[in-house]
Amino acid sequence: MMVTLTIDGKTIQVPEGTTVLEAAEQLGITIPTLCYHKDLSPYGGCRLCVVEVKGARTPLASCTLTVSEGMEVKTQSPGLEASRRMVLELLLSNYHDAGYAANDGRFNELEHWASAHGLDVKYLQAKAPRFEINSDPSPAIWVDLNKCILCTRCIRACAEVQGRFVWGLAERGFDSHIVAGSGEPLLEARCESCGACVAYCPTGALDNKPSVGKGKAEKVVTTTCTYCGVGCQFDLNVKDGKILRVTSNPNAPVNGMRLCVKGRYGYQFVHHPQRLTRPLVRQYLLEGKPRPAGADRGPWVEVDWDTALNLTAQKLDDARLQFGADSVGILASAKCTNEENYLMNKLARQVIGTNNIDHCARLCHSSTVAGLALAYGSGAMSNTMKDVAEQSQALFVIGSNTTEQHPVFGTMLRQAVLRRGVKLIVADPRRIDLCEFATLHLQQRPGTDIALLNGLMYIILEKGWADEAFIAERTENFDAFRENLKDYPPEKVAEITGVPVEQLYAAAEIMGTHKPMAVIWAMGITQHIVGVQNVLSLANLQMLLGNMGIPGGGVNPLRGQNNVQGACDMGGLPDVYPGYQKVTLDEARQRFEQAWGASLSPNLGMTVTEMIPAACEGKIKAMLIMGENPVMSDPDSNHVRHCLERLDFMALIEIFPSETSVYADVLLPAVTFAEKDGTFTNTERRIQRVRQAIDPIGEARPDWIILSGLAKRILQRGNRKIDASAPFAGWEYTSPAQIMDEVAAVTPIYAGVDYERLDRGESLQWPVRGKDHPGTPILHVGQFTRGRGKFHPTVHVPPADQPDGQFPMILTTGRVLYHWHGGEMTRRAETLMAIYDRPLVEISPEDAEALGVNGNRRLRLTSRRGSIEAEAWVTDRVPPGLLHANFHFPESPTNELTIAALDPISKIPDFKVTAVRVELVKEPEKV
Template sequence: MAGLATSFGSGAMTNPMDDVAAHSQAMLVIGSNTTEQHPVFGTMLRQAVLKRHAKLIVADPRKIDLTEFATLHLRLKPGTDIALLNGLMYIILEKGWEDKAYIAERTENFDEFKANIMNYPPDAVSETTGIPVEQLYEAAEILATTKPASIMWAMGITQHTVGVQNVMTCANFQMLLGNMGVPGGGVNPLRGQNNVQGACDMGGLPNFYPAYQWVNQEPNQKKFEAAWGVSLPANIGMTVTEMMPAAANGKLKALYILGENPIMSDPDTNHIRHALDTLDFMVLQEIFPSETAEYADVLLPGVSFAEKEGTFTNTERRVQRVHQAIQPIGNARQDWEITQEIARRVIELGSRKPSDAPHAAWNFTSPADIMAEINALAPSYAGISYERLDRGERLHWPVKDAEHGGTPILHVGKFARGLGKFAATVHVPPVEMPDNDYPMLLSTGRVLYHWHGGEMTRRAEGLMEVYGQSLVELNPDDARRLGVNGNKRVRVASRRGVIEAEAWVTDRVPPGMVYANFHFPEVNANQLTIAALDPIAKIPEYKICAVKVELVK
């Protein structure tokens, strides 16, 4: 594969982006600043509203740009997504708007699910979420009576300690209304980085071999042992958010990091610095010197997207061909070549030669050789070839064989597991809420002009001219209380760290909330964030922590 990424899984889109844009009559965007973080798709959603008059509902604590196109903006309190969605489903059941035939034919566990939903009447949900009861009824009616309807979300749903439960609740909602497996419907998580989907598809998760084959199931273990000529453990490995505490505790001794900058992107930066400093050995494979490079014992020069040959897999499960545009500069080499050479040397140190392994493991001569192995071992990629992609075929996995046309829409007629299972999900408050010492709430994210840790975008002069410093969004009411006037510089502190930045006084954020990004090293919001994890996906609660804000005098 041509990209490298580390991901906290939220699944893949069940429906292609152009299908949603062309066929959804109603759209719920929750926990996604789509026009800034996925601007191409965000433009498609805007056009669906403007040209087809599709009804758009945005659920977000902030008044993001997309709300200008929305029929309804549900300005919920951060961390109350489950309460909101369960409350909408209460109203749908109360009014009899659920798709009874779909529920009977294609789902299970409905009675337990319904009993749980009865704990979310409108008045209680309004108190929890801060959304007026009349808006709850309006949103429920739009989404229930306008078919088909789609749901889109991003890390505003997943980056919580209840991230998995949030995703399950979105799936419940769409099954309740019969919107799964149909054009213009589905559950559609928007991936956070280029080729995150492809990295997960290829086994970049600790519990799966490529194509989501469980590592702790013996048939899968035997399959990959035979293919790779090695003995494989049956236990599930660690996520990145488990590796860092293990490093800090001395249980993890070495790290090989490819194309990632945990100093910028992981929660609680001071703890990450301690973890990396405690390691016995660290290798970093990157395209630029990063903040993490300071902790590396060995730096390996990889290549950028424009120097690669291979494929990327995007958020809608579509595999896209990538052709090398420029030659690598200096001593940089293809990422797969670097990893392969390291593997060969490790094998040699263990008195085994690469040629001893079945199927000439670690003897790839090109990305095409790697794709051939993928075809053989990853069933959902079995029919995807460079030849088909170069002919212009749009292939969304699963693609079962060379004659199969791909699967643009998942779960048509039948779910992959048979019956879709309703889950009883419960609202749980965030781990850290405002108190007397830290009376405000911080949420984090990105801005349009920069990407992730900013290793590339902060080197682009044009982007830095537009957005050259980190800004902290602050509500006008809070600004007046703090005395923000000509001096707009504020200090934001949590129990883990402190940053100072210029305040952008704006009603984009509600009173009592500030919003910051992590693109700039000196003002990185992750110095403040908490490392509390979802117990299943191990994703950090980036979106909520308690802070205090003071004027810098």
């Protein structure tokens, strides 16, 4: 219903429920505010936004006043001016700016409105501080309550944006002040250091501690985060060629003002002194000698780019000529841009002539891609994070520690529960943080997901909650699927999974009676020897309930790294060209042969989990690796290191010396996300711009320039036949925009993508079929990519690494909030390390007591493959018999323990179930 009112003599119609402040904004009328923010619930506490309403005896706060028919409003008058001046003077009388951040360029709303009303802030402010400046030990957040005006925006931001409820008000009257928890330091009050309170603070009472006093930025550049697959955008504030701080960009399409601790404070690695800034080559190569035997490849020597690239080109081409193209292995990177991954794919296939190209998607979501492709014809996330958070009626999160691994999306899920009352079911062997918001926590035993899901679907069918019309109209193979479910009655499933029968029925009822329901998963589902079958079970569930092709529903695998989706899209896989065009199909292969002017291999390439063992067997002789660290990320690290030692040659394109660089012969220094242009594609298939904010550090180069130079040198050796007249045969690229134009020309799902569209703010999610196509926010609307969705019967199979008397406990692995992947970047971010500086192993109180964990918290974990040591974190997040460790710290390399058992279809390793024994380590006595 529309309401008509008049504001300052201008008539406007607005929807019922609109506030006067919002109506005024639509007319272009600015009303001063301090406690108000459009993202937060209205508070009406500062009284700066008061207006006069005909018939009202006193001015009213426009931020809380809703419109009514025929209302007449004045936003300006002598009385309102006097009222606002009085409010500002009162606020300033308790406000004290010590000047520590005077040059930071932060927009101080209090000082802005005071100046606008002719008030002298320096004269009117309190003459002395009442509170300690920098009063909290948090390494991330600066607290100066002398600048606080009690607007409560920090309190509301923490509750309504982050869903953490850290900030509150203490005392009364003149002594009122904000407080963390019940008066403890922020980190003890369970602060996640996301900085939302800082972003919404109007005065600088809360600020980003790492950048306080660093001065005002010379330029601000909007770019996309380099961490997880959520795809947050933010602004890099730059001065003198250095990043001063990260600030929220309210126009960011995915996250708005939201950021996590890594996005806001994890930028410091860019300027770390360990950055690689010049090419490095092993001395033996420069001397023309044979490679030294064993792991030690000899000293590094700094060289110029020509020397490093010429040597790399020679070694890769020599391996191709002597042993065949398939003796060369290529690893692309989920950390690098779409354009760079496209060139790596082109280099492997056009220049080397092999399909031996893969990247870390093999280790996280290869089973998702394979499973969803079998069921639906497309292996990607079907919906958007926004429609899941805003339109779902139920959420099923399984195998995803969302608030730690994909924190911003995790906050959106929290708010879906808090604001809309969405029913949340979490299925996880651990009691992750998201369980606090869950209607139901199903704590299944590790490796029993298929039994759990089949048991839930058994009940859904039994109770008549299946969407029979959807099944009949849009799916096939349902009868075989239904027959298979007969083997999974609730009592049997409870015995396998450890989930009580009554919880199975409760979960099935929520799923069956709340539509749409979104299913969300990550590596807790995929990293198993039955990863593909796990994914097929989830695909079955959503077809059974008719939750596909609709807002708020769908299958929503959360991609782990910033551009793992894009690296897959660009052909960084051994079985597909860009856009998932299969290398084994003559039509696809001929299309790329015509585009690139070269004959291409019709054979499937090796996966990373096949390439590295093949090095031990002498089948892979040389490797080119871009931004990957298999020594940290691959299973059974001891075996990985042994295999890398056997290589004749390895070139590594990296930003830091890594654990893998020990085995490299050439190190080519690349740049970070802040030093280059390009695009990332996030977990929901959204293509977003990465923009250069600073010049490359030292002699480091963007990966696309490195790859272009390397490809040209290999081709100039004349050992590979290329038809130079082919439209995209050459490597004379001048910009990432030009590379994206080539991507669009050969990749139908990216056909309509170009930098002009992205830079003018168009939000494009593939498939984008043409320049006028708006993109596809939701997949499988009306029909599946393959036509009809296919049900697949799935069968519970026990994990490969079973506990026994020697290895009686189960270890599962994952990430923590403050670090990312192998930790190469986050371990070089001072603020993140100040919060989480060592590897921790989660162990239950019962197991800790049995081991005698007390003051001595050092543990040794041993599997059938190796041992590590780490500090114990005694917590009820894990049940008895289960341990959890992260893999971010090389001093405690968790993947020394994990098994290289693979899913037979996707070749993904089983990281989630490792049999171990645990012992106390006697710590040295302190002198």
